[in-house]
Amino acid sequence: MNEKIKEVLERTPFEPELKEEILKSGRLKKAKAGQTVITPDDEAQEMPLVMSGLLRVMRNDDNGNEVFLYYLEGGETCAMSITCCLEGKRSSFHVVAEEDSELWMMPVSNLDNWITKYSSFRRFVFNSYQTRFDELLHTIDSMVFMNLDERLYNYLLDKKIASGSFEIKKTHQQIANELNTSRVVISRLLKKLEKEDKIEQRRNYIEIL
Known part of the structure; x- marks a missing residue:
């Protein structure tokens, strides 16, 4: 039995009987950084619980453009995947491992x-619904009320908080996407933030000051 999921469950308020059921019915899934965990149009068969690592939830439009929605950290699950599971819908979003991650997949x-x-x-x-709803409102607010430089800095801060690191290992193209x-x-905007002493651009990462 995986010891890490036991540690994760010990930090939850779940009843002992529920913890036992989750342990018996779930399975371990590992995802390398950059690996897609859930793709659009997937039929929801399992709900992921993040044990370690960080996941990025994105949404695509009909033209293939994508927009960042929120991060999933240890002990969290994706509210949209819960909805798809309970209603038997295909997903309209995709989830990518931001860094090497371990998930506990629970059957629908x-x-x-x-x-x-x-x-x-x-x-x-x-x-989970409330947390994700608040984060989506935060994303909408940033898109509607913030200039792009403010959105960019806010995005970098969100990444710092989610990962627990001041080093943002993202290419300019990945951030743009x-x-x-x-x-x-x-x-151009990263250079502007650098001049404002908010960040420093290193060779392979961006450092939040």
Whole structure:
């Protein structure tokens, strides 16, 4: 039995019986940095619980453009994947491992029963919805009310908080893709932030000051 998932579950308020069911019914899944975990149009068969690492949730439009939505850290799950699981829908988003990650995949068939049977799991699901909803509002606010340089700096700060590191290991093109703009614009704005002493651009990463 995987010891890491036991450690993760020990930090949750789940009932002992629920922890035991999660241990018995789930499976370990490892994802390398850059690997896609959930793709658009996937049929939801399992709900991921992040054990370690960091996942990035993105949404694509009909033209193939993508926009960053939020990060998933250890002990968290994706609210949109819960919805797809419970309603049997295909996903309209994709999830990528931002860094090497370990997930505990829980079968869809158990979710309805756990929500009904265990109040702690019910709260966990509702809290996941609320957290993701707040983060989506934050993303919308940044797109509507912030200039692109503010959005960029806010994006870098979000990444710092989610990863726990002041070093942002992203290329200009990767940032441009996630903010749905061009590499040239991102490069120009990063130079502006550097002149304002908010960041320093290193050879292979950006450092938040």
